[in-house]
Amino acid sequence: MDNDVFRSFTTVPGVYAAQVDARGVLVRASQQLYRRLGCQPDDLHGRYLHDVVQRDGLRGETIIVMVAPDQQRTQRPDAIKYRKILTKMDSRILEGVAAGVPTAKLAGMVELSRGGVEYHVTNLLRKLRAPNRTSLVSKAYAEGILAAGTWPPKVVPDFVK
DSSP states (O other): OOHHHHHHHTTSTTEEEEEEOTTSBEEEEOHHHHHHHTOOHHHHTTSBHHHHHHHTTOTTSEEEEEEOOOHHHHTOGGGGGGOOOBOHHHHHHHHHHHHTOOHHHHHHHHTOOHHHHHHHHHHHHHHTTOSSHHHHHHHHHHTTSBOTTOSSOOBOGGGBO
């Protein structure tokens, strides 16, 4: 991660910056965060950021979190053959979920029942190994399934069968 970008977040008083890996494990943090917690970098390195926030008293404070790219995942040569994981219906439903469309309205948009939409959402949760809709959308952006910087959200065609 670019050190200048990381440092720019640490100049604002009362704002703490942390960099985590894809699993949410702390890679590094701003000096302000270490001082606020009264610890050294070695005390936090390797801990889950969620645990640090919950157990070390950072509730209600501003923390800018940056996720380090997973080098191993981006260099996998077999990644291309596993890309087409969504049906056309899955992609339409994922776009609707990412846009925050309620289930009943989404059902009307894709011409399914509410149960049909829920069925597809459940399959998407399973395919992306996400516990809930918020995580589903987050993982879809992280995996590059949803195109970054577009509104309404759009699935990248390379992921559709």
